[in-house]
Amino acid sequence: MGLWYDEEHAGISRIGLKVERTLFMGQSPYQKIAIVETAALGRALLLDDTWMAAEGEERIYHEMIVHPALTTAPRICRVLVIGGGDGGTVREVLRYPEVERVDQVEIDEMVVQASQEYLPSIGTAWNDPRLNVLIGDGIVFVRDAPAASYEVILVDSSDPVGPAKGLFSESFYRDCHRLLVENGVLVVQSESPFAMRREHLNILLTLKAVFSEVHPYYGPVSIYPGGFWSWAYAPRGVDWRQPLSERMLAIEAESEYYNRTIHMAAFAQPNCVQRALVA
Ligand code: SPD
16 A cells, blocks of 8 residues: 555545655644655645645646736736745746846745755756745735835745735735736735635635736646636736737747646636626
8 A cells, every 4th residue: 555645625535645755854833844755746845734736747836826927917027926935936937038036935944945955856946046035924025015016926825724824814915916016917826716615715805805806717736625726816907818929939838738728718717706706
């Protein structure tokens, strides 16, 4: 049978992978951190026994959290990433030559250090001179940062429990709105529309209280509950339907999953979400 690592979801289901060996196990001030070698998907990161990223399928999640915003915002010189301590999100952001600076604010230094050591295939851009990694609380950072300092903000958090809970609050979204320039975009990971319907809708409705438009979009992530995940695109005057052709061509040529057709299709909304958003 061998050793299996299971994420238990809501006490009624499990997402399990066969584990060949444990590479890192630690307890930071914020959470339990594990990095394991799985038989199916290579090395994988878990926080508090919840799957975060696995080498064999992380590209879908990281391409989807980054490229819809980065192909549509007119200017993308200054990008803020909150969370994302495994390095996959900043790797995708730094594929754009127009990006001049990425500030990444991650609360848990141990996640960054363990990922740098054991997940080098995910975090391939740690040494990019445009990247400025700050260890600190994203909530405090956005509260104190000056208005209109970023063209794109990406929130690559864990689930809305424990250390990430405050990253789903209305006051946090208000600070993100203030930090964005006109014609800027905020994207947040927004849980599973099926396995975490209540959380997903709460995120969309909370964002809607702050941004005049909110557009959820969807894609597969096999190691997350439900296997089908979502992100929410909250623009200040940017149209998600208009990716810039030159940028799209360059990005889709090298992506595992993301392309123009996926971009357009991902924004199709299930009826249950549509109804909740107009109610
Ligand atoms: N259920 C897990 C949700 C985690 C989303 N963020 C993952 C971080 C990958 N960079």
